[in-house]
Amino acid sequence: MPHSEPLRLHVPEPTGRPGQTTDFSYLRLSPAGEVRRPEVDVTPVDTRDIAYSLIRVLDEHGNAVGPWAPDISIETLRAGMRAMMKTRIFDSRMLIAQRQKKMSFYMQSLGEEAIGAAQAMALNRDDMCFPTYRQQSILMARDVPLHGLICQLMSNEGDPLKGRQLPVMYSIKEAGFFSISGNLATQYIQAVGWAMASAIKNDTKIASAWIGDGATAEADFDTALTFAHVYHAPVILNVVNNQWAISTFQAIAGGENTTFAARGVGCGIASLRVDGNDFLAVYAASKWAAERARSNLGPTLIEWVTYRAGPHSTSDDPSKYRPLDDANHFPLGDPIARLKQYLINQGAWSEQEHEDTQKELEAMVIAAQKEAEKFGSLADNHVFSPAEMFEDIYEQMPEHLRQQRQQLGI
Ligand SMILES: Cc1ncc(C[n+]2csc(CCOP(=O)(O)OP(=O)(O)O)c2C)c(N)n1
Numbered sequence: 001m002p003h004s005e006p007l008r009l010h011v012p013e014p015t016g017r018p019g020q021t022t023d024f025s026y027l028r029l030s031p032a033g034e035v036r037r038p039e040v041d042v043t044p045v046d047t048r049d050i051a052y053s054l055i056r057v058l059d060e061h062g063n064a065v066g067p068w069a070p071d072i073s074i075e076t077l078r079a080g081m082r083a084m085m086k087t088r089i090f091d092s093r094m095l096i097a098q099r100q101k102k103m104s105f106y107m108q109s110l111g112e113e114a115i116g117a118a119q120a121m122a123l124n125r126d127d128m129c130f131p132t133y134r135q136q137s138i139l140m141a142r143d144v145p146l147h148g149l150i151c152q153l154m155s156n157e158g159d160p161l162k163g164r165q166l167p168v169m170y171s172i173k174e175a176g177f178f179s180i181s182g183n184l185a186t187q188y189i190q191a192v193g194w195a196m197a198s199a200i201k202n203d204t205k206i207a208s209a210w211i212g213d214g215a216t217a218e219a220d221f222d223t224a225l226t227f228a229h230v231y232h233a234p235v236i237l238n239v240v241n242n243q244w245a246i247s248t249f250q251a252i253a254g255g256e257n258t259t260f261a262a263r264g265v266g267c268g269i270a271s272l273r274v275d276g277n278d279f280l281a282v283y284a285a286s287k288w289a290a291e292r293a294r295s296n297l298g299p300t301l302i303e304w305v306t307y308r309a310g311p312h313s314t315s316d317d318p319s320k321y322r323p324l325d326d327a328n329h330f331p332l333g334d335p336i337a338r339l340k341q342y343l344i345n346q347g348a349w350s351e352q353e354h355e356d357t358q359k360e361l362e363a364m365v366i367a368a369q370k371e372a373e374k375f376g377s378l379a380d381n382h383v384f385s386p387a388e389m390f391e392d393i394y395e396q397m398p399e400h401l402r403q404q405r406q407q408l409g410i
Contacts, residue, residue: 217253224237
């Protein structure tokens with residue numbers, strides 16, 4: 001048949017712009033408990049249906065249902081609750097500090113707290129995470145001291161990174177938290193290499209790689225999948241699909257009419273798609289993937305479906321490109337509220353305990369901030385000496401850097 005119609009370029013658009021309401025029916029959702037749980041030695045291609053479904057454990061009444069309901073102690077869940085609450089409180093305090101000009105920049109993880117926290121609790125402490133700038137919940141779950149983080153944020157004289165990095169770009173080797181880089185996606189392939197090294201050394205540690213939906217469009221994402229597949233690297237390949245990459249909707253990163261989990265299947269990697277706001281599902285899927293990796297069964301890709309409830313960063317105003325109350329309409333709700341309901345149903349939490357914990361953690365963050373501010377903040381210019389700028393570029397300072405330092409007279 002001859003075609004006479006002119007060709008049209010397709011440019012994906014979000015269904016909701018400012019002043020409108022998002023139609024979230026584009027998300028492929030499954031009811032809690034519905035998706036099957038294969039054995040960990042499943043052949044990757046046999047996870048295809050799961051890559052297009054959504055693993056969920058908590059139903060709308062806060063009950064844990066189905067084959068993915070994890071074997072997890074109430075103590076671990078209570079610790080998870082605290083880690084998520086601490087993350088959210090830390091974020092909101094640091095946002096204020098940024099507005100007070102005590103730091104130049106900040107990035108919240110509002111709405112995404114369950115993902116990093118639950119995976120951190122499913123891993124061993126010496127498994128290495130290769131995070132983006134939005135996995136501070138891993139640090140909270142691993143109980144990293146807050147005052148060092150705040151010194152980094154304030155670029156002050158106590159900053160472990162000596163003021164060389166943008167706030168939030170932490171580097172905490174002892175907590176298995178790889179140095180964050182501003183260059184999107186670079187850490188994904190580095191995680192695979194780290195996992196390969198662990199296998200080469202016949203070690204038992206695994207790696208956990210992190211990327212956002214937007215950054216999957218970077219070439220390093222595909223390279224990482226190829227290497228992970230070829231060498232059966234012991235790595236968990238996490239894709240946090242929070243629907244947005246700054247002002248860009250996930251459809252324009254390649255999410256329209258498909259899923260990010262499906263990318264893994266195409267590369268021969270076992271892949272799961274999971275409710276990222278369901279702490280129990282995150283824990284269960286992370287455990288499953290960790291067991292695969294530790295048993296030499298290879299990598300697992302997990303797409304976490306969630307919603308970036310806050311602005312991209314303190315330099316962003318989402319009201320310019322999406323509906324104001326979008327997060328309230330997101331069908332997977334809020335991760336803290338959902339775990340809270342579950343724990344209350346179990347008789348393991350209460351409104352009173354929630355309030356008390358909130359106050360206790362707020363006091364902890366405020367105390368840490370006070371401690372950090374003893375080293376100054378950006379507002380009072382207590383920063384590292386400029387002489388530090390020339391250190392650590394190479395292991396030994398070369399002559400030309402020594403001369404540049406001398407030119408500054410420091
Ligand atoms: C290589 C590269 N390109 C562009 C940027 C600018 N940039 C910073 S964050 C961001 C959006 C990333 O979105 P996503 O991967 O979805 O993660 P999210 O911020 O939603 O957590 C962009 C484009 C960058 N830092 N590095």
